[in-house]
Amino acid sequence: MFRVFAASVFGVAILISFASVACAQSADDVLKALDAELKRSNNQFAMFRMITLESGKSERQIDFQATVKGTARRIEFTAPADLKGTKLLFLSATQMYIYLPAFKKVRRVASHVQEQGFMGTAFDYAETSLAVFGEVFAAESVDVKGDSLTLKLRRRPDVDFAHARIEIDMSAERHQPLEIRYFNDKGMRVKTETRRDLVCQGDFCMPREVVMIDHTRSDLQTTMKLVKAKTDPGVPESYFTVRALQRGN
C-alpha cells in the first residue's frame, strides 16, 4: 500500500516531466527518443496538488512536494492534516522508507505489488511505475497527422504488465505527450491521461496539469496540478537517507 503510493507519486512526477522528443521517422526512433528524455529529468523539485472526483463522494485533495535526484526520490505531504508531515524515501524500484510523524519512526517497506491503486485516486502503480516505456512496450507504429504524432506501443511478450497496449498522442513540434490511452488485453480502453498547459525551463518541460480518468471505476478522475517547479534545487545527497527522514531534515 505505502510502497504503491510512493511509486505512483514518483512515477507520475517522472512521467509528467517529459522533455522534447527529437523528431523521428520510425516508431522505434520515437520511442527511444521518448525514453531518453525520461531519463534526463533527474534533478527536480516540484509541488503538486492532487484532486480526486468520484461519483457519489465528496472531492478529495492531497498536497505534496517531490524531490528527485538521480535514482533517489523523496516526497513530503503537506495536506490533508492526517498526511501532513508524512515523508517517503524511494531508493529503488522495490524499496522505500516511510516516516509517519504520528508514530515517530521510519518503516522500511519492500514491495512487489504490481497492480493496485492508491488512496482512492485514479493513478495506480501499473502506469506510473514506468521509468521508461521501452522496458515494457515495443513500438508498433507511429501515425503522423498534421502537427501531431500518435505512437502506438504494445506490451512485450515476456513482460507482466497490466496494460496490453498504449497510445500516446504528442505534438510533432515539441514531441510532448498530450494524451496517453491505456488498453487492456481485450482491447478496451481502461484509462486516459491528458496533459495540459506545458511549462518549460530550458530543454525540460512539464505540464501544469495532468488528468487521469479511470474508465474501469465509473470514470474516477484525478487531476494533478503543478503548483511550483524548480530544476536543480541544490539538495544534498544526505537528504535522501533514512537518517534525514527520521530527523525531518
Place this chain on the structure above:
Amino acid sequence: MNWLACWVTQKSTAWIVVVGVFVVAAVSLYQTTRLQHEDDLLAFLPHDNPDVALFDSINREFGTTDLALVGIEVANPFDPAFLRTLQKVTRDLDQMAELNHVQSLTNVIDFTPDPVFGGIVTAPLVDQIPEDLAAQEALRTKVMSRDAIVGNLISGKADAVLIYCYLAHNTDPRFVANQIRAAVNEGFPTLPKYWGGGPFVSTYIYDTTSHDLRRLTPWAVLVIVFIMMLVFRDLIGTGVVLFSTAIGTLVSLGIMATAGVKFNIVLSAMPVVLFAIGSAYGVHVLARYYALAKELDPSIALSRAVEETGPVVIAAGLTTAASLASFMLMDIEPLRTFGLFSAIGIIASLLLALTFVPAVIALTRLRRAPARSRLMREPLARLTVFAANHRVRVGLALILVALIGAGFVGRVDTRVDQSTFFSRGSPPDRAERFLSEHFGGSQFVQIFLTGDMGAPHVLREVRRLADQLSLLEHVSSVIHIGDILAQSNDAMNGQARIPDTAEQVGSLLAFLDDPSVGQMMTRDRSRGVLHVKLGVARADAVEKVLGEIEQVVAQSLVTEFVVAFSGTPEVENRLRDVVAWRVLALVSAFAEPLSTELELKLRREIPWSPEKLDNRVIEEHLARFLLSQENPVPLGDDDVQLAATVAQAVTRLGRAVAEPRLAAALEEVGLSKVDAADLGFALLGPLESMWAMQKARQRAEHLIAAVGIPVPEGGAGSRLVAALTQAMLDLECPTAMIPSVTPAGTLTAQVNGLPVMHRGLSESVTKNQIYSLVAALGLVWLIMSLMFRSFVTGLLAIAPTVLTLCVVYGGMGLVGVHLDIGTSMLACIVLGSGVDYAIHLVSAWRAPADGNRADAARAAASTTGPAIWTNAIMVTAGFAVLALGEAKPLQNVGSLTAVSMIAAALATFLAIPVLARRTSYRGLGEPLAEASKVAVEGEAARLDPTRRRSSEQP
C-alpha cells in the same frame, strides 16, 4: 340505469361508443409504450418503518447491498490452471466500469516482516503461480495460515474460493450481476458456482418473477378464454368481454404513464388480476343477455340485461375497486401503486362492461348455440336449496369450519426471511447454503454506530462490542474498521491492534485505499458500521440471535463517556474489561469458548503484571533492529558484535529512558556524538515498542498457564499466542472511555441489517394486512348497506367472504405459508372479487309471490349461479397458472387466490342460504324481480314443455 340501457343499445349510440372506446384504447396504448419501469426491489421496503428507513440509509451510505459474491467450488484451489484463470477473471472483473473493486485470492495483498533487512515486505498473497507440487503445498501452507483470508477468500477446508465484487455508485445491479456471471462462467464453465449478495439475489427475484409473468400470463389468459368459450360457445361474445377487459387494463396503464408513475414488478400481475376479476362484469352482462335472449327479442333482451345487471355489476365493481383501493393504506409504495391502478382498471372494465359490451352486442346481435348450463345450474340450485332447507346443520358445519380456520389463523407465520423470496433449491438458496457451509454464512446484522470513529477509545469500545458479540451462538464472525486498522498498524508499527492516538489512527486511515473501508466507516469518521455475520438463515434462529445481539448492544455498550488517562482504577478496570473480551474472543476463535468458571479466572488473572522483564529478548530484538536497514545510523557492515554491545548497553538502561541519557550511553559504547544523538532519537519509538511487547508477551504466557487456555498445536497455536500478546498490549493504553452521566462524548448504536429489515417488513406486512382488510371490509360493508338499503343485508353479503378468509388464512397457518408482501394482498383481492358473488346471489334472491326461502334460493342460484361459477373457475384457472412459475411470491399468491376463489364461490352458495332470513331483498334486487321470474319460469318451462309453449305465446 333505464336511460343507460336505452341509450347504449341504440345503433347510432353503439357506434359512437365503439369508436370512442377504440380511440381511448389507441391513446392508452400509445401512452403505455412510454411507461417507465422500476427495477429496484428496495422500493418494496416500507420506508416509513424506522428499521427499514435505517437499513435504507445504511445501504445508501455504506453500500451494504452493493456487494456481489461469487463462490466457486474447486477440489484444489492451488492448482496452477485454476489460479491462472482466477487471476484473469479477477482482472477482467476489476476492469469493468460498473465495479469499483474486485477482491479474490489472486489479488489480495499480503505483508510479512522482513527478518533480514527489517521492516515489511508487501506482495500479492499469491505472488507466483505454483508450478509444481512442492510450490503448491508451500502456497497452501502460507495461505491457510492467514486468519483474515481463511473463511473470507478461501474456505477453511480449502475446497472453495470467494470473489468479492464491489459495485460502483448508481450502477444497475441486474446489469452488473449478469456481466459478472458472464465473465465468471467464461472462466470457469464447468466448476460449480454460487451467486450470492444483494445484486444476484435481487436480480434472481426480479428475473424469475418477470420471466414467470411473461411466460405464464398468455397461458393464464388463454385458459380464461378457453373457459369462457366453453361456457358461452360464442367467439364474438367471449372476445368482446375479454377485449373490454384488455382495454380496461390499457386505460389503467395509460393513466399510469401519463401520471409519470413507474411500472413495477407487482404491477406485472395486474393484467392477470384484471382479466380474472374485471372480466366478471362483462360476463354477467353477457350471461344475462343470453338468458333473456332465449325468451325475448335481442334488442329488448339487451336493454333488459343492462337494466337488470347494471346496478349489481356497479355494486360488484365498486366493492372490488374499494378493496383494491384499500392498498393505498399500505406503507409499501409499489403495493399502493398496484392498489390504485388496479382499482382504476376495475372501474374502467366496469364502465366498458356497461357500455362497450352492450354496444357491440347491439351492433352484432349476438346469438349463441343452445345452452347446456343446466349442467351447472341444476346442481347449484340443489346445493343452494339444500343449504336453505338445512340451515341449522349447514350453519353449524360452516361455523365449525370457520372456527377451525380461525384457530389456525393464529399460526400464520408473519416472520419474513429469505425463504419468503425464493424456494428451496433455487440459485439464491443454494448460494446461501454454500456460503454458510464454506464461509460462515451470508446473512449480516449491521450495527450502525454514531460517534467519533477516529478516536482510539471509541474504536476500542467498538472492538470490545465486536468481541462480545462474536461469542454469541450462531455468530460466525464480526467485521469492523478496527480489524483493518490493526492490520495497518501491524504493517507500520509492528502491533496488530488499534493505535493509541487519534493522530496514528488518522495517519493509517489516510493511506487506506480499500473499498471495504467505505463499508465500515464514513469518510468524515462520524459514523460506522459493524458487520455481524450469522451462521444461520432460519427465521426463528435468526430472530433469536438478533434478540441477543440487541440485548448485548443495549446493555453493554458505553454510550455516554468521558475520556480518562491511565493511572486511575477506573481506567485500569475499563482496559482490563476490554482486554478480557478480546482474549475470550480470540480463544473462542482459535480453540473453543472458555467456560464461565475459566472466564472468571481469566478476569482475575488479567491484572497480573511481571515483576521483571526478560532483558535478553529486548537485546535480541534491538540487535536485530540495529543491523536492519531501518536503522538510520548504520553501525558498519554486519557488525554483529557492535550491535550486540549497543543493544546490551541500551537495554541495561531499562524502559522509558530519556533521549539524552540514551545518546550518552551510545556515546559510551563508541558512537560519535552525532551518530549517538541520531540513533538515540531514532531508537525511542522502537525501543518502547520492544519493552511493551515483551511485557505483553510475558503477561500472555502467564495468562495461558494460569487460566489453562487451550492452545492448539502448530501454526494456529503460535498465532493464538501472538494474538494474545497483542491483546495484552491494550492494558497499557494511555486513555480509556469511562461511563459518565456528564459525558464529554457519545457513542450510539442501532442494530440493523437484513434480518432487522425482515422484521420491519414483517411488522409492516402485518400492519398493512390489518389496516387494508379493516378498511376494505368497512368500505365493502358500507357500499353493500347502501345498495341493499340495510346494514344487516350488507353483513349478509360480506359473510361468505369472511368465512372464506377464515378458511384460507387458517389453511395458510396449517400448511405453513408465510404472510408476506405477496400473500398480504390476498385478503383484499379475495374480498373484492368474493363479495361480487354474494352481491349477485343476494340481488337475485327473490321467491315468487307465494314462495318460500327455498324458492328464493333456487331462483337466485338458477339466475346467477352459472355466471358466478364461470367467473370463479376463470379466476381460479388464471391464478393457478401463475402458481406454476418459479417465483415463490407468485406461487403463493397464485395458488392461494385460486383456492380462495373456489372457496368464496362455495361459501356464497352455502352461507347466503343459511343466513338469509327473507324471501327477497330490496335495493339491488328490485330490477331482478322480473329476471328471477323469467329464470324460474324458464326453468319450469324446460321441465314442463306445456309451460314452455305457453310462455312462447306473444
